[in-house]
Amino acid sequence: MRTARTGAPSGRTARSALALSWQAAPLASALELAVTVAMGLVPAAAAWTGKLLFDELARGRAMDTGRATWLVVAGALLTCALVALTQCGGQLARRVQRAVALRAQDRLYRAVNAFPGVGHFEDPAFQDRLRLAEQGAQSAPRDINTLLTEVARNTVVIIGYLGTLLAIWPPMALTLLVTAVPALLAQRALAARRARTTEETMEGQRRRFFFQQLLTDATMAKEVRLFGLGELFHGRLLAAARESADAELAVEGHGSRVQSALALLSASVAAAGTIVVVRGVAAGHVSLGDLTLFTAAVLGVQSALSSIIGQAAQAGRTLRLFRSFLEVVHAEPDLVSGTAPVAALRDGIVFEDVWFRYHDNAPWVLQGVTVTIPAGRSVGLVGLNGAGKSTLVKLLCRFYEPERGRILWDGTDVRELSITQLRRRIGATFQDFCRYDVTAAENIGVGDVAHLDDRAAIRRAAAAAGIDATLAGLRDGYDTLLSRIFFDADRERGLALSGGQWQRVAVARSLIRRDADLLILDEPSSGLDAEAEHQIHRALAEYRRGRTSLLISHRLSALRDADVIVVLEQGRVVEQGTHDELLGTDSQYARLFMIQAAGYRDTPVGSAP
Numbered sequence: 001m002r003t004a005r006t007g008a009p010s011g012r013t014a015r016s017a018l019a020l021s022w023q024a025a026p027l028a029s030a031l032e033l034a035v036t037v038a039m040g041l042v043p044a045a046a047a048w049t050g051k052l053l054f055d056e057l058a059r060g061r062a063m064d065t066g067r068a069t070w071l072v073v074a075g076a077l078l079t080c081a082l083v084a085l086t087q088c089g090g091q092l093a094r095r096v097q098r099a100v101a102l103r104a105q106d107r108l109y110r111a112v113n114a115f116p117g118v119g120h121f122e123d124p125a126f127q128d129r130l131r132l133a134e135q136g137a138q139s140a141p142r143d144i145n146t147l148l149t150e151v152a153r154n155t156v157v158i159i160g161y162l163g164t165l166l167a168i169w170p171p172m173a174l175t176l177l178v179t180a181v182p183a184l185l186a187q188r189a190l191a192a193r194r195a196r197t198t199e200e201t202m203e204g205q206r207r208r209f210f211f212q213q214l215l216t217d218a219t220m221a222k223e224v225r226l227f228g229l230g231e232l233f234h235g236r237l238l239a240a241a242r243e244s245a246d247a248e249l250a251v252e253g254h255g256s257r258v259q260s261a262l263a264l265l266s267a268s269v270a271a272a273g274t275i276v277v278v279r280g281v282a283a284g285h286v287s288l289g290d291l292t293l294f295t296a297a298v299l300g301v302q303s304a305l306s307s308i309i310g311q312a313a314q315a316g317r318t319l320r321l322f323r324s325f326l327e328v329v330h331a332e333p334d335l336v337s338g339t340a341p342v343a344a345l346r347d348g349i350v351f352e353d354v355w356f357r358y359h360d361n362a363p364w365v366l367q368g369v370t371v372t373i374p375a376g377r378s379v380g381l382v383g384l385n386g387a388g389k390s391t392l393v394k395l396l397c398r399f400y401e402p403e404r405g406r407i408l409w410d411g412t413d414v415r416e417l418s419i420t421q422l423r424r425r426i427g428a429t430f431q432d433f434c435r436y437d438v439t440a441a442e443n444i445g446v447g448d449v450a451h452l453d454d455r456a457a458i459r460r461a462a463a464a465a466g467i468d469a470t471l472a473g474l475r476d477g478y479d480t481l482l483s484r485i486f487f488d489a490d491r492e493r494g495l496a497l498s499g500g501q502w503q504r505v506a507v508a509r510s511l512i513r514r515d516a517d518l519l520i521l522d523e524p525s526s527g528l529d530a531e532a533e534h535q536i537h538r539a540l541a542e543y544r545r546g547r548t549s550l551l552i553s554h555r556l557s558a559l560r561d562a563d564v565i566v567v568l569e570q571g572r573v574v575e576q577g578t579h580d581e582l583l584g585t586d587s588q589y590a591r592l593f594m595i596q597a598a599g600y601r602d603t604p605v606g607s608a609p
């Protein structure tokens with residue numbers, strides 16, 4: 001994938017994540033920070049209240065009961081305040097999280113939509129990065145925000161307690177800070193290892209997802225059952241799932257050992273400090289209240305440091321994922337759109353010595369193709385499977401960039417033209433057309449979003465594709481939902497069309513662009529019955545009259561009327577001419593045509609026509 005690998009240092013990545021969070025919900029983020037800092041003041045205040053209460057109690061008969069009662073009430077009020085602040089903080093955090101999730105998805109899918117070509121989508125590495133980006137975009141801004149608020153809260157907690165420690169036994173303050181260093185290093189290493197595991201198991205997860213699809217997709221269900229593939233795919237699904245689970249289990253096992261060692265270190269340090277202070281109590285120069293305050297301070301500082309370290313490690317892990325988000329959002333486009341406006345086609349389209357292959361080390365699919373599609377004429381494209389016909393069409397629509405050579409639209413290289421304007425001038429039905437889970441009308445209307453609600457235009461296109469009567473006769477006519485999955489508003493299941501009917505809907509979708517200069521039809525009738533095929537070809541021939549069209553079909557009879565027929569063989573143009581011209585020579589076209597004709601006449605292939 002040609003992404004702009006940001007390789008952003010953690011600082012810059014963290015700033016971007018934080019910016020995402022603050023831009024998404026500035027007020028809620030600021031309030032969350034304020035509430036969290038306020039929460040940080042409570043533990044030290046509560047510990048001091050406890051110490052004062054203990055010291056009061058330690059005075060025995062001389063105790064001031066009124067003061068002790070007020071201290072108990074103050075302790076209870078502090079607990080209430082903590083509960084209220086926790087609830088408030090939680091509510092604000094959820095608000096921030098929802099806003100961040102929406103903003104992150106908006107940025108991610110806006111970026112994905114902006115890729116002009118289709119190359120990125122066919123790249124497995126890009127698919128992995130996209131999935132990591134989805135995870136990172138959700139969690140990193142939240143984790144960085146939490147880190148910020150937790151650092152603020154815990155710094156307040158630590159400052160509140162450090163004074164106490166310095167007053168009671170100063171070396172403890174330093175010891176706690178020093179022991180935080182190995183904990184920080186260990187947690188960082190652990191977080192990096194977790195993030196690496198997530199990245200390394202991505203391919204396995206992609207495989208698992210693929211087998212899940214195979215086992216649950218309605219279109220696959222027939223073959224999976226007929227060929228008895230369920231067990232095979234189930235086994236592969238489990239193997240992929242086991243692979244990821246094993247890797248995750250290994251890293252979590254390591255994590256538990258590290259956490260246990262760190263907990264042991266903390267407990268030993270706390271015990272050593274408490275022993276020193278207990279001795280002070282025994283010697284009479286430290287009060288019981290001081291002992292409780294010291295114990296609370298040690299635990300408070302340790303848990304505050306551990307919380308900061310834990311959050312920092314977690315943020316470090318999700319920042320690695322967030323880097324994927326930044327890489328996708330800032331990815332270089334797979335091809336660059338020109339800016340020149342695209343005028344209506346006057347002279348024609350010319351492929352000039354076009355060379356193309358799908359990847360740097362893949363074989364050439366087009367090898368120096370030179371061909372002209374004259375304006376107002378129809379061109380038929382013929383060739384064996386894999387000859388490169390669909391690829392030629394995809395290059396014309398600018399889904400990919402030719403590696404060498406040029407494609408000219410009225411003499412201008414299409415690279416100089418605005419891709420959006422160019423595509424608006426093309427109506428196309430691809431071999432692998434889409435079946436949208438929307439109404440019949442919308443299934444045609446999406447061919448020209450400006451006409452999504454133009455029922456007359458939709459019906460005209462449907463009539464030209466020979467599907468108007470069928471759609472009008474559906475349960476709710478053109479408003480019938482064409483889907484096997486979704487329910488419509490009345491909880492009625494949608495309707496499924498037959499393969500040939502879907503194909504006509506797809507043809508209608510390309511015909512609705514009545515102002516399109518070029519009509520591309522890649523195997524528009526492969527799924528139609530003989531009568532329907534005849535009908536649709538007649539209708540299309542009528543429709544194409546005087547328009548520029550490029551028609552690909554293995555049924556050569558459908559191309560007889562084309563003004564020029566071009567034969568592709570292994571990515572090279574080997575013949576071109578009219579049907580009669582080509583049939584009169586010893587051409588590849590004539591051979592293919594005879595084979596098909598013989599099939600219909602039941603004449604053995606090779607016998608004289």
Ligand SMILES: Nc1ncnc2c1ncn2[C@@H]1O[C@H](COP(=O)(O)OP(=O)(O)OP(=O)(O)O)[C@@H](O)[C@H]1O
Pocket residue numbers: 122358365383384385386387388389390391392431
């Ligand atoms: N997205 C892709 N990624 C990699 N290779 C591809 C891709 N699409 C097509 N190819 C390869 O390019 C070659 C030409 O494919 P193309 O679809 O252009 O042939 P075609 O002439 O339209 O064939 P058919 O008559 O079977 O539709 C094939 O060898 C195919 O494997």
